[in-house]
Amino acid sequence: MSPHLPALQNSVPLYNRSMRFLLPFLLAASVAAVTANAETPIEHSNETRFQLDLKVPDAELAKFVPSGFTMNVSTTGAAKDCNVRVVFIDRVTINNPDGTPKGKGSNRLVYLAVPVKNAAGEGSQLIIGGLTADDAPGPYANYLLASKHSMTTETSGFNPILQTQHWSFQAATGEHLEMDITFQRGSAAVRPLGDTKFYSAKNPTFYQISRQEQVLDIMKNVTTNPPDHVKSFKFKAGGGSWSKLFDGTEKVLSWDNILWLNRTVLLP
Numbered sequence: 001m002s003p004h005l006p007a008l009q010n011s012v013p014l015y016n017r018s019m020r021f022l023l024p025f026l027l028a029a030s031v032a033a034v035t036a037n038a039e040t041p042i043e044h045s046n047e048t049r050f051q052l053d054l055k056v057p058d059a060e061l062a063k064f065v066p067s068g069f070t071m072n073v074s075t076t077g078a079a080k081d082c083n084v085r086v087v088f089i090d091r092v093t094i095n096n097p098d099g100t101p102k103g104k105g106s107n108r109l110v111y112l113a114v115p116v117k118n119a120a121g122e123g124s125q126l127i128i129g130g131l132t133a134d135d136a137p138g139p140y141a142n143y144l145l146a147s148k149h150s151m152t153t154e155t156s157g158f159n160p161i162l163q164t165q166h167w168s169f170q171a172a173t174g175e176h177l178e179m180d181i182t183f184q185r186g187s188a189a190v191r192p193l194g195d196t197k198f199y200s201a202k203n204p205t206f207y208q209i210s211r212q213e214q215v216l217d218i219m220k221n222v223t224t225n226p227p228d229h230v231k232s233f234k235f236k237a238g239g240g241s242w243s244k245l246f247d248g249t250e251k252v253l254s255w256d257n258i259l260w261l262n263r264t265v266l267l268p
Contacts, residue, residue: 039209039266041097047261048090049214050165050179052235053082053254060244061114064128066204069116072123080223082253084128084245085113086177086237088167090151108133108151109143110169110177118199128201129242131169131177139208139265140200144171161185162231163257174239181219181255184229188217188259212263219255230255 058071061083065071073083091107111130118124127140136145146169154164162184170176192213199207219229233255238246 039268041264041266042208043102043265044095044097044099045091045261045263045265046093047258047263048092049258049261050088050167050181051254051256051258052086052179052252053079053256054084054086055081055251055253056084056245057247057249058083060247064201064245065114065116065126066201068119068204069124069126069199072115072117074115076223078218078221078224078254079115080253083114085115086179087111087113088151088165088177088179104134107135108149109138109146110167111140111143113198114201116199118197122197124197124199124207126199126201129175131171131175133169137202140198140202140206142200142202144173144175146170147172171240173241175242176236176239178234178236180232180234182231182233183219183255183257184231185257186217186219186227186229188215188257190214191216207268209266209268210263211266212261214261215259217257217259219257221254223253 062071071083074080088110089108091109094102094105094107096102109130109132112128114126114128116124116126127142130138130140130143131146131149132138132143133146133149136143148168148170150166150168152166156162162182164180164182166180168176168178170178190213194211196210196212197207198210217229218224218226220226233252235252237250
């Protein structure tokens with residue numbers, strides 16, 4: 001008998017024990033793969049954004065939040081006290097899963113996103129409305145068509161680099177969101193964001209999964225106090241159904257320049 005045979009025989013129980021240990025993890029991985037495959041990609045996009053974190057009147061905001069959702073306002077960190085985000089978006093490219101342009105292939109919009117927990121207690125975002133240059137009422141069925149809209153950017157200088165952005169969206173019914181800002185670009189970091197569920201306040205059972213990564217440059221934040229890169233700033237919001245939500249008492253808490261964002265949108 002080969003002197004190596006006993007060693008081989010001794011290795012068999014060890015192999016079996018290893019497989020018994022690994023089997024639950026392999027099964028979990030298989031379940032995760034099946035779950036992932038059950039999600040249906042519907043589009044890819046490359047975008048630039050500017051995000052404002054705001055504190056607006058809680059009682060008025062609650063009127064936009066449907067039953068089944070609870071507010072999920074952070075008590076610490078960069079998002080402290082933020083109960084609504086105003087996100088200005090230049091959708092530079094919008095593509096179908098096969099890479100062909102989707103619709104007109106680009107769009108510009110602004111939406112209002114509320115940090116919430118869904119009925120299962122998961123941290124999510126609730127889209128309560130928006131203004132769009134195209135594709136109203138949008139995926140969440142609550143975007144208003146912007147009868148007037150404009151977006152311009154101007155970059156100048158080097159070390160430091162200054163950028164000015166102008167965004168303006170207005171609906172025929174009076175709702176409007178406008179921002180003019182000049183800031184000094186700083187050092188930004190790539191931030192993978194993983195998967196986030198975005199629900200519709202209009203159709204609360206409907207949601208999309210956003211799988212994305214972004215480069216974020218924080219211009220100013222009243223809680224974490226990074227270097228203040230905002231040189232000038234004006235913000236106007238309200239009108240129509242938003243007149244009481246933006247009644248002049250709203251406070252801006254964070255100014256975030258998102259240089260680029262790559263996103264895949266999926267349906268469950």
